[in-house]
Amino acid sequence: MALSDDVESMVTDPDLVSKRRGQIVDAAVRLFSKQGYARTSVQQISKEAGVSTGLIYQYFGDKDDILFLALKLVLDTYERDIPPQFIGLDHPLEKLGAALRAYCVVVDNLRSATVLAYRATRSLPVRRRVIIENAETRTNQLFKDVLAECIGQGLLKVPNIELLTYQYVHFSHAWALKHWAFNDKYDLESYIHEGGRLLIEPFLTEQGRKDWERLAII
Amino acid sequence: MALSDDVESMVTDPDLVSKRRGQIVDAAVRLFSKQGYARTSVQQISKEAGVSTGLIYQYFGDKDDILFLALKLVLDTYERDIPPQFIGLDHPLEKLGAALRAYCVVVDNLRSATVLAYRATRSLPVRRRVIIENAETRTNQLFKDVLAECIGQGLLKVPNIELLTYQYVHFSHAWALKHWAFNDKYDLESYIHEGGRLLIEPFLTEQGRKDWERLAII
DNA sequence: AATATGAATGAACGCTCATTCAGCAAATGC
DNA sequence: GCATTTGCTGAATGAGCGTTCATTCATATT
Numbered sequence: 001m002a003l004s005d006d007v008e009s010m011v012t013d014p015d016l017v018s019k020r021r022g023q024i025v026d027a028a029v030r031l032f033s034k035q036g037y038a039r040t041s042v043q044q045i046s047k048e049a050g051v052s053t054g055l056i057y058q059y060f061g062d063k064d065d066i067l068f069l070a071l072k073l074v075l076d077t078y079e080r081d082i083p084p085q086f087i088g089l090d091h092p093l094e095k096l097g098a099a100l101r102a103y104c105v106v107v108d109n110l111r112s113a114t115v116l117a118y119r120a121t122r123s124l125p126v127r128r129r130v131i132i133e134n135a136e137t138r139t140n141q142l143f144k145d146v147l148a149e150c151i152g153q154g155l156l157k158v159p160n161i162e163l164l165t166y167q168y169v170h171f172s173h174a175w176a177l178k179h180w181a182f183n184d185k186y187d188l189e190s191y192i193h194e195g196g197r198l199l200i201e202p203f204l205t206e207q208g209r210k211d212w213e214r215l216a217i218i
Numbered sequence: 219m220a221l222s223d224d225v226e227s228m229v230t231d232p233d234l235v236s237k238r239r240g241q242i243v244d245a246a247v248r249l250f251s252k253q254g255y256a257r258t259s260v261q262q263i264s265k266e267a268g269v270s271t272g273l274i275y276q277y278f279g280d281k282d283d284i285l286f287l288a289l290k291l292v293l294d295t296y297e298r299d300i301p302p303q304f305i306g307l308d309h310p311l312e313k314l315g316a317a318l319r320a321y322c323v324v325v326d327n328l329r330s331a332t333v334l335a336y337r338a339t340r341s342l343p344v345r346r347r348v349i350i351e352n353a354e355t356r357t358n359q360l361f362k363d364v365l366a367e368c369i370g371q372g373l374l375k376v377p378n379i380e381l382l383t384y385q386y387v388h389f390s391h392a393w394a395l396k397h398w399a400f401n402d403k404y405d406l407e408s409y410i411h412e413g414g415r416l417l418i419e420p421f422l423t424e425q426g427r428k429d430w431e432r433l434a435i436i
Numbered sequence: 437a438a439t440a441t442g443a444a445t446g447a448a449c450g451c452t453c454a455t456t457c458a459g460c461a462a463a464t465g466c
Numbered sequence: 467g468c469a470t471t472t473g474c475t476g477a478a479t480g481a482g483c484g485t486t487c488a489t490t491c492a493t494a495t496t
Contacts, residue, residue, distance in 0.1 A: 011473070036341050038256030041453055052475045054456080063454065119337045123254045133398060159415035162403070166396065167416065170388045177336075178384065180351060185380070197377035198385065202420035229443070259483060270445045272486080281484065 007065045010058040020059050024049045025073055028066045033112030037067055037120050067120060068128050074113045075135035081106050082142060092150040093208060097196060097217035099146050103172040104192050114176040143168050155208035156200075164199070171195050193218050225283045228276040238277050242267045243291055246284045251330030255285055255338050285338060286346050292331045293353035299324050300360060310368040311426060315414060315435035317364050321390040322410050332394040361386050373426035374418075382417070389413050411436050 009017050027049035031040040042063055046053040060066050085102035086095040107114050121132050144165045150156040158164050175182065175191055182191065196218035204212055227235050245267035249258040260281055264271040278284050303320035304313040325332050339350050362383045368374040376382050393400065393409055400409065414436035422430055 013472090016473085036256075038254075039341070042455080043453070046476095053454090053477095054475055055473080057455065058473075115340065119340060122333065122337060123257065137399070159419070160412050163412050163416055166392060166399075167385060167389070170392060171385070174384060174388060181355070181384075194378050194381050198381055201377070231442090234443085260485080261483080264446095271484090272445055273443080275485065276443070 007069060008061055017059060020051075020055070021069060024051070024056060024059060025066065025069050029070045029073065029113050029116065032067070032070060032120065033116045037116075037123065042066075064124070068124060068132075070113075071117050071121060071124070071132050072135070074110055074117045075132060075139070077110060078103070078106055078139045079135065082139065086146065091211065091215060092146065092153055093155055093200075093211055094215055094217055095146045096150055096156075096200060097215075099143055100168060100172070100195055100200070101192050101218065103143075103168070104175055104188065104195070107172050107176050108188050111176045111179065114173060118173070118177060140165055140169055150208070154205055155211060156203045157205050158203045164203070167199055168195075171199060225287060226279055235277060238269075238273070239287060242269070242274060242277060243284065243288050247288050247291070247331050247334065250285070250288060250338065251334045255334075255341060260284075282342070282346075286342060286350075288331075289335050289339060289342070289350050290353070292328055292335045293350060293357070295328060296321070296324055296357045297353065300357065304364065309429065309433060310364065310371055311373055311418075311429055312433055312435055313364045314368055314374075314418060315433075317361055318386060318390070318413055318418070319410050319436065321361075321387070322393055322406065322413070325390050325394050326406050329394045329397065332391060336391070336395060358383055358387055368426070372423055373429060374421045375423050376421045382421070385417055386413075389417060 009021075011017050011020070024045065028040070028045050031044055031048055042056055043053055045066065046056055049056075056066070060069075082099060082102045086098035089095045089098055117132075121129055124132065144161060147156070147158070147161055147165060147168075151158060151161065172195075175188070186194065200218070201209075201212065227239075229235050229238070242263065246258070246263050249262055249266055260274055261271055263284065264274055267274075274284070278287075300317060300320045304316035307313045307316055335350075339347055342350065362379060365374070365376070365379055365383060365386075369376060369379065390413075393406070404412065418436070419427075419430065
């Protein structure tokens with residue numbers, strides 16, 4: 001969860017380390033998203049970040065370190081930005097709707113970075129891939145918990161919590177991954193709305209349906 | 219749809235061309251799936267395929283050509299193997315169930331190649347990416363048509379055909395993409411079964427439910 | 437048997453790119 | 467005011483890669 005997670009730096013001042021790393025990772029995400037990891041050179045990253053090539057090796061062990069922290073930034077953003085969107089809310093269905101919306105909104109903000117995470121996670125060494133996969137699992141757990149709460153209160157009836165959770169997550173990711181197919185048919189808001197009709201409404205109980213219509217969440 | 223789609227070869231004999239290309243693409247898919255496109259060298263491919271490096275350039279213009287034909291092989295397999303699984307069937311719900319099962323089975327057979335298609339399509343030049351995306355769209359259309367038939371006969375009631383189609387496709391792909399998460403919880407057959415409970419059963423009409431239970435499809 | 441053709445080889449070439457390092461500038465310590 | 471440390475630079479290095487091509491081999495043709 002900390003900023004580094006075992007990437008080492010030659011520079012001692014922690015503030016400077018996180019500032020520089022942020023600067024470099026931001027530039028890297030822009031380039032990786034546009035051109036892919038392999039087609040992006042460290043020289044390009046240094047130019048985009050406005051630093052020298054040598055500097056990068058003061059803050060990262062090698063090029064793979066940059067990719068790892070870039071992906072971690074994406075996953076950390078999910079974990080940081082989604083929960084605040086629903087922890088204040090009272091009604092479980094409200095929370096669920098807000099969680100789905102929040103996930104789609106974050107994906108929309110990080111559209112190309114999300115695609116990057118899909119494409120590049122596998123090219124990390126196993127030990128690091130697991131860290132990223134765990135972060136994803138934790139974010140999924142947020143959904144699962146809210147979903148379980150809805151079920152516990154008799155608002156939803158679902159055949160398989162875990163797989164439905166994955167469908168929510170996939171639905172959100174698809175907004176980035178299949179943007180080439182969706183772009184001319186939906187805007188973000190209508191996409192979210194259709195998500196509710198497809199992945200929440202069919203599973204509402206009698207009671208759930210009443211609340212859902214009253215709350216007019218999505 | 220033809221084998222080549224504009225990749226040129228120095229060799230004239232068409233049988234030999236397709237044999238050699240198959241041999242090389244098979245080897246490439248194995249390596250690309252394991253190590254990624256960028257980390258795989260043409261020298262490695264030639265060794266894996268049991269030919270010389272020079273030979274590869276008699277059958278492909280450049281390394282990108284190999285990737286293109288590798289991805290095309292995956293998408294063509296989808297298009298070739300799924301329809302036969304349901305065209306003989308009478309009842310639309312039977313077809314839908316068979317289509318979902320067929321898609322999951324094909325993905326299971328091409329698991330690492332499916333992951334490759336997800337990861338690498340974006341690194342093709344635009345013109346070729348479009349060819350791959352069109353192939354995907356055609357396969358999706360198969361689902362959409364069967365789905366429309368079910369709806370037309372009053373067996374299903376779905377809020378959004380297109381997006382539900384994507385959920386089917388995503389569900390199948392997820393078997394490959396999220397295998398690290400699913401492997402110890404489901405086998406292929408139970409995964410397919412859960413897919414039916416999540417993505418078909420909630421949308422059955424009264425009539426549809428009766429038929430579905432009678433047919434015991436998934 | 438002599439010749440021609442097309443397939444196959446793999447060493448060599450040139451280029452890209454990750455990584456290093458000798459040196460500069462500024463800050464800090466003595 | 468000198469010495470030392472820290473942050474930083476960017477040209478240089480060298481390994482690895484995609485691609486080429488002079489050559490060999492196998493088969494067909496005359």
